[in-house]
Structures are given as structure tokens and as C-alpha cells.
Amino acid sequence: MNYSRVILITDLFPYQSTEVGFLREEIKHLAEKYDVTIVTKDPSPKTNPTQLPDNVTLLNYNSTKGYNPLCLLLRCLTFSCLYSELIRVKINRYIFSNIAEVIKKLMRSIHLSDYLKEIRSGIDGNVCFYTYWNDYSTHACLLTARKEDRVISRCHGHDLYKFNPNLCPYKDYINPRIDLLAPISNIGERYYRENYNNDVNIRTYHLGVPPAQRPAIFNNSNSIRIFSLARLHPIKRIPLLIETLAKISPSINIEWTHIGGTPQQLSLAKAMAKSELEAHQNIHYTFKGELPNNEVMEFLTLTPFDFIINTSSSEGIPVSIMEAMSLGIPAIGTNVGGNPEIIIDKKNGYLMPVDFQPIHLENIFTKYLSLSYEEKMGLRNNAFTTWANEFNADVNFSEFVANAII
Numbered sequence: 001m002n003y004s005r006v007i008l009i010t011d012l013f014p015y016q017s018t019e020v021g022f023l024r025e026e027i028k029h030l031a032e033k034y035d036v037t038i039v040t041k042d043p044s045p046k047t048n049p050t051q052l053p054d055n056v057t058l059l060n061y062n063s064t065k066g067y068n069p070l071c072l073l074l075r076c077l078t079f080s081c082l083y084s085e086l087i088r089v090k091i092n093r094y095i096f097s098n099i100a101e102v103i104k105k106l107m108r109s110i111h112l113s114d115y116l117k118e119i120r121s122g123i124d125g126n127v128c129f130y131t132y133w134n135d136y137s138t139h140a141c142l143l144t145a146r147k148e149d150r151v152i153s154r155c156h157g158h159d160l161y162k163f164n165p166n167l168c169p170y171k172d173y174i175n176p177r178i179d180l181l182a183p184i185s186n187i188g189e190r191y192y193r194e195n196y197n198n199d200v201n202i203r204t205y206h207l208g209v210p211p212a213q214r215p216a217i218f219n220n221s222n223s224i225r226i227f228s229l230a231r232l233h234p235i236k237r238i239p240l241l242i243e244t245l246a247k248i249s250p251s252i253n254i255e256w257t258h259i260g261g262t263p264q265q266l267s268l269a270k271a272m273a274k275s276e277l278e279a280h281q282n283i284h285y286t287f288k289g290e291l292p293n294n295e296v297m298e299f300l301t302l303t304p305f306d307f308i309i310n311t312s313s314s315e316g317i318p319v320s321i322m323e324a325m326s327l328g329i330p331a332i333g334t335n336v337g338g339n340p341e342i343i344i345d346k347k348n349g350y351l352m353p354v355d356f357q358p359i360h361l362e363n364i365f366t367k368y369l370s371l372s373y374e375e376k377m378g379l380r381n382n383a384f385t386t387w388a389n390e391f392n393a394d395v396n397f398s399e400f401v402a403n404a405i406i
Helices: 018-023 026-033 069-076 080-091 096-121 136-144 171-177 186-195 238-246 263-277 293-302 319-326 358-369 373-390 393-404
Strands: 005-010 036-040 056-060 127-131 150-155 180-183 223-229 253-259 283-289 307-310 331-334 349-352
Touching: 005 026, 005 096, 005 136, 018 026, 018 319, 026 036, 026 393, 036 096, 069 096, 080 096, 080 171, 096 136, 127 136, 136 150, 136 171, 180 186, 180 393, 223 319, 223 358, 238 253, 238 263, 238 283, 238 358, 263 283, 293 319, 307 319, 319 331, 319 373, 349 358
Parallel strands: 005 036, 005 127, 036 056, 127 150, 150 180, 223 253, 223 307, 253 283, 307 331, 331 349
Antiparallel strands: none
């Protein structure tokens, strides 16, 4: 099927957000083959957009414009999927606020669909609707698409795992009706098959990052040099990392750098770090705040880190770990989500239990410090090979564009 345009629905991309790291390279591959319209759900961005290819149009969807709750609620009542979802809610004994959330998500879908229909009416030929998150926007595209159009959706972590099923309502209605569901990890695909309606065209497509300039020199050291690269969101558990580092044996010297976080978040994290770590002579820490991706990669290239560390309670497959491994930097991470697909324990890094204790991290540090220079370089070379074989953006996004949007 030939599509005249791909309509990509994002949360905040191409404005500065986590999605920039995800989509910055993928959009180039999409635009090589198709004209693209990006519909971002950020109506009043506070930053300039990432540079986009010339054949990419950017539209800002305003979720409050023309949003009439009473009218949308009445329209909701005509959707049979609402009643099926309310039955599921009743069976699972959720509280009233969760029932309200199920109704709200359908109202959001209808409102976004009205906006997308205006866009669709101005496009000749067939369209591929592509939602970057498997949420109410996927339902909106399903409501908008014409018979010969295509609807595909990626799914990552919070839009997949049932920590609170209300975050993922209508999946058993929406996904069997779309053309492709594309989890970003094999573990995510398996989880979906085990927890939702299995009558879905589903296939894993890994994300990827571009080639990077590996550091020319890796200096062996008696210190452990680690960095974390993440939003300061509760799911990332940076406070837990701080508490854990404070309990590591004082005989182990640690240099920790954190990249990411808003000024307000950083203020809180710095205060906690000062309280927990300041008295420990063996620990040196730095908070870099938010940095553009090119500055992050330059910093990592010039700084001889031993590991990236990821302490999340849930993950898809972290792009930050892909970026680190493209530089030959091994990873330490929790055994959750797609982390085990990129971190091969004792080969290109180390895995910890999701409920890890300080002794787990201390044992990893002790083991690593006992390795020879050649063994440490083996971890680094294996990390780079993992990126080259599994998470190369040019390979993965070319395959996605060729096979998912067909």
C-alpha cells in the first residue's frame, strides 16, 4: 500500500522532552520515505523544536480548545466499548475515581479524533496513523482512519504494564482493531500476549541510537565512575540510588554524576544528596541538570565512566543505555522491563534485583574493581557490540519504516 502521508502523534516531540531522544533519529528515516505530519499534544511549548526534515509538518493539538465535557460525555454514551470497559472495571473492583478515568480517556479520544478528522479531510490518498504511545491517541486514530488507512502504535512501559490498569484502558478493544502493535522490547511483547487480548498483530521493533565516537582512551582507576541519565521521576528512583550509595563500604571510592531533571527537581535531589552523601569522604557527586543530547554525548565521550547506572522500577529499553553502549560504556541496571534485553549480566554489565539492597551494588563494585584492565575492556567491547548488533538506529529504524508502515 502506498501512503501519501504519515501522521505521527506524540506527547511533546519535537520539543525538549524524553521523546526527543527516542524520535530524533527515527523521524529522519520516516521522512526519507514519506511526507510526515507530527501532531504533538503540547499546545504551548516553552522551548524551540528539534530541527525537523523539510517535508515534516508540525501541528500543536490543544486538548482544551473546544473541549465541552457535557457534550463529550453524551457522545461517550453512544460507544459500546465504554460499557465493556466499565464491566471490566466493576469486575476488578476499582474505585469511583478509576471509573471516572475510563470515561475521561474516551472523552479525550473523541476530542482528539475531531481534531484529526480536520487534518485528514485535507489529505488526498491513503494515510498511515502512527501513535508513539499506545494510549487514548491510538483510539482517536482508530476513530479517524478511513477504510484504506493504516493505524499502528508503539508501546513502551507506562503504556503497557498494568501497575494501574486505568493508565491503559480500552486496550482489548483498540489493539485488535489496529493494523500493528509494535512493542519496543521482546519482554514487552511477551507481557502483552500474557495480559491482554491476544488477537492482535504484534511484533517487536527495537529503538536505536546512531553511531557515536568511542572514547579513544579508557583510564583504569581505583574509583568507580558511574553516571545516571534520567528525568527525576519517582519511577527512576534516584533517591534510592542516593540512599544506596550512602551505605556502600567506605573502602570503595565512588564518583557519581547525574544528568537530567528540572531546576526544582534538582534542588530537591541536591538537598538529599547533601544530607546523605556529604559526610562520606569516599563519594564525590555532581548534578549536571538537563543537557541537550549533543552535549550529553560529548560529555560522555570525554569522561572515562565505568558504568551507566539505571535503578528504575519499570522500563521499556532505556535509550540512555543504548547511548552509553554506543560509546562502549557498560551498564548496571535493575532486572525489570526490557533491561535484560540490553544488559547481559557479567558480559556487558550487571543486573540487580528490582528490590536491590546496598550489598548488591557493593558486590558489583567489588567484583569490577578486582578485574584486570583487559577484563574491563572486554565488558566495554561487549557493550559496544550489543549496540552495533541490536540497537543501531540506522538498522532498526530502516527496518521499522520498511516493514511496519507498508
